[in-house]
Amino acid sequence: MIDAPLIHPEEAASLADGSHGNPFAVLGMHETDGKLVVRVFRPEADSVELIDAKTGKAVVSLGRVTGGDGVFAAEVPRRKKRFDYKLRMTRGGNVWTEYDPYAFGNVLGEFDEYLLGEGTHGYLWKALGAHVMTHEGVEGTHFAVWAPNARRVSVVGDFNGWDGRRFVMRRRGATGVHEIFVPDVADGTAYKYEVLGIDGQLMPLKADPVGFGAELPPRTASVVRDLSRYDWQDGDWMARRSGAHRIDRPISVYEVHLESWRRVPEEDGRSLTYREMADALVSYVKEMGFTHIETTPISEYPFGGSWGYQPVGLYAPTSRFGTPDDFRYFVDACHQAGIGLIIDWVPGHFPTDEHGLGRFDGSALYEHADPKEGYHPDWNTLVYNYGRTEVANYLIANAKFWVQEYHIDGLRVDAVASMLYRDYSRKEGEWVPNIHGGRENLEAISFMQRMNEAVYADQPDIMTIAEESTAFPGVSAPTDTGGLGFGFKWNMGWMNDTLRYMGEDPIHRKYHHDKMTFGLHYAFSENFVLPLSHDEVVHGKGSILDRMPGDDWQRFANLRAYYGFMWGHPGKKLLFMSCEFGQWDEWNNEKSLDWHLLEYPTHKGVQSLVRDLNHLYRDTPALYELDSKPEGFRWIDGGNAGESVFSWLRHSKDGSDPVLVVCNFTPVTRPGYRIGVPLAGTWEEVLNTDAAAYAGSNQVNATPLATTEEPAHGCAQSIELTVPPLATTFLRYKGT
The missing domain is CATH 3.20.20.80 (Glycosidases)
Structure with a gap:
């Protein structure tokens, strides 16, 4: 047994029971009073030997420390300076060698630390999460997580027997960030965080809030995923996609729930994979003429019945259909086919699953502590604390993450109305007014404005879309005029x-x-x-x-x-x-x-x-060109309630080739129906929903219709056409 001065028994005991506040100050190799000392905590080993990493030769055997079961220590003979080492361990007849995580220095720099502490890190995912890398010449994975009120945070997985005492992370000053580099942990490794909460109680094992991958539900661990390897082939699309997202361009979206779009009956009805969808779904959408696909949320979600609207892993595409690179392959295929991809994004709430964000470090960290602000009664979920800079930073960075790392073309933001109003779905006395006594959620409004500014600043060629069901003004107006800054709003x-x-x-x-x-x-x-x-x-x-x-x-x-x-x-x-x-x-x-x-x-x-x-x-x-401008639309007859017939004109920017739309919502055919038009000449039917090709009764206008100088609907001339039953007809002006 080894006693002080190499390590005090009480300190060894705190390492052994997982209560030590700063293991990096003790474990690893340290120069102390002119001596070189190495200490490790390896409860899985019977013996530990220090190996020179360069020569592979044994340097010294470590002795067990009094008072700390699993703590080993030794003074390194004939050496005064630190050197690269490994640990050779035995248990029974098994012998293995590995690097010591406590031998490695910081990965995060001071600037990262400053931005994380300030809550302004625009590339949060590049600092936090699990990153496969080579650090100080050794391959492994760097883990970093924000848990400011935790007494201890450890990363656990098969690589350490899911023992939270072993790889306790380094706390980075006042930022609340904990980090550790674990050698030899590679892509595909499952992990979680063990958190000793603010009250000294162990939390349920937590998935990584910035994890890039996840286990297939119902398993709940995060999975290390290397995002640096995919070779994108969508350069042509990315160079020209700004032209696809302007308000004066055609946008026709096919919304898809990937899990149920098409299944494979020969294989127990399984869903298609991302790569299978890259073939079947993309080719179908292209043939159908849609310009975009919109998926229900693909961020990892534990409960399939939520359709993705209760996500836990905001930074991880669901593993139900493959890996992150498989999802990239699907995005790539969309782009190569000339189709944009929009994903539903859920920053409005998150589920209470114990492995998720709720009370992450033993405190109300991501959510409000007061359930009148932090609990959503409609969905039994928790509401983000948008007024906390780190939380807003987490969400804004996530929006940028999908656009940058996955080339996503649009974010449709779910449940915006629930974010805008503090009294949404709440009775009197169940909500907290804002600082002015009003019902508007000023912090959420500011968050959405900042999110839109940040996303469009980085990628001005994408679009954000609000699912917003109230009359809140300026949802798609610029933020510098007081708007929320979205590109579009659902009507x-x-x-x-x-x-x-x-x-x-x-x-x-x-x-x-x-x-x-x-x-x-x-x-x-x-x-x-x-x-x-x-x-x-x-x-x-x-x-x-x-x-x-x-x-x-x-x-x-x-x-x-x-x-x-x-x-x-x-x-x-x-x-x-x-x-x-x-x-x-x-x-x-x-x-x-x-x-x-x-x-x-x-x-x-x-x-x-x-x-x-x-x-x-x-x-x-x-x-489509004047979709958002009144000069693109003109009623011909919007008041014919008695016959339930509507007619109007659509105009392009240059005024050429206007289109007349006529709708009849009764099952009565109306031959010889006169409609006024502003231009004399010929009008040609270009689509009729009653055509035989669509299984209609084929009451069509097969030949072009010439105007006559008979006034109607305020126009000097008119055309006479057959208005089919329960049908819409499109007629294009062909000129004189």
Whole structure:
């Protein structure tokens, strides 16, 4: 046994029971009073021998220390200066050699420490998390985590028997950051953090808040992932993608829940992998004419039934479909096909799973301590403390992380309304007013403004999109004018009003005419996306097709007419998977879409229509260039409630080739219907949702329509056309 002065028994005992506050001051090799001393804590070993790393020769055997089970120490003979060493250990008949983590110096620099302490580290993920690297000539992984109130933080895994006493991390001053370099830990290694909380109690093992990978649920450990190796092939897309995200460009989004889009029935109904989706999903979306894919959240989430909206690993793409590089391959494939990728991003709340962020260091660290601010009653989740600089930094850096490391083209920010208002879904007395006594969450508003500024400053060619359901002003206005700074906003009012209208029997629609026209009163107040998202086909709402009234023929005709109305209306487009072919059943996240329905002409017809609407939209500047400006839209007749017919014009920037859109939401064919037009000459039907190709009744206008000098709808000339039943018709001006 070794006694003082190499190490005091009480200090050895604190190392052995995991209560020592600063093991780096004791363990490893130290020059003390002219002597070179080495101390290690290796409870798994019977004996420990010091080996010169350069020569491989034994230097000295370490003796067990009194009072500390597993603590070994020795004075290094004939040496005065530190040198590179390894430890050779034995247990029973087993012998192994490894480096000592306590032999290595800091990885994080002073500037990192300053920015982390200040909460302004723009590249937080490059400092925190688990990074595969070569440090002081040795390969391994650097771990760093923010836990300012913890008495101790240790990284644990198979590499140390999940023993939190062994690799206690170095505390970096007042920053609250703990770090350690662990030799020989490589890509693919599972790990967690063991945290001794502020009250001296051990927390449940925690996943890494900045972990780049995760185990396949239901396992919950983080996984070391090397993000430096992928060879991107999307240079052409990245060079020109700014042209795909402007408000004057066509944007048509296919929203996808990756786990249930298409499954493999021959293999127990498993989901496709990222690499399989890079083939099947990307080629399908390209053929269908969508410009973008939007995925439900892909940040790692423990509960599949949350669809990703309760994430734990914000920096880790879910392992359900492959590795981070597999996900990059999928993004790359999208870009090589000319398709942008948007991901749903959830900075509004996080789940209470014990391995997650909740009370991470034994205190309310990421969340508010007061449940009136820190608990979300709708979702049984915790709310981020946006007023804490380190928390805002964590989230802002995460937004930048996806854009930079994964070439993501857009972030659709979930549940913005719940972030904007302190009383969201709360009764009187269940919320805390802001400093002015109001209901607005000033800290969350500031966070969203800073997030948008940071993301657009780094990558001005991407887009951010707010899912925001209130009349909060300036969601897509610049922050320097007081706006939130988003690129686009979902138009939830349009969606709710128009779906209610479409659910009415056609005979009653004349009493609800305003539901289809009201959206035009505010259509140009924001940069809007018209969403028919997953939220509209769950929780007992039924599918979009199932909500249409009438017999089967009328239901399909209503759906086709509604899609025509949507694609002709100002605003970018978003359609959830299965809606494009008229699935009857409500979406079920636990099974594949009903692709077999495409064997039927009615469903195939809806799919063909959506494809043709997308191509018409993309090829027709009048349908997208002035989406966000009132000069791009003109009512011809928005007041014909009695016949439930709507007609309007869409204009391009230069005014050439305007498009006339005519919608009839009754099952009555109207031949010889006169509509005023502003330009004399010929108008040609370019798409009719009642066409036979879409399983309609084929009441089409097969030949171009010439104007006559008969005034109508305030115009000096007009055309006469057949208005098909329950249908939308697009006519393009062809000139004189």
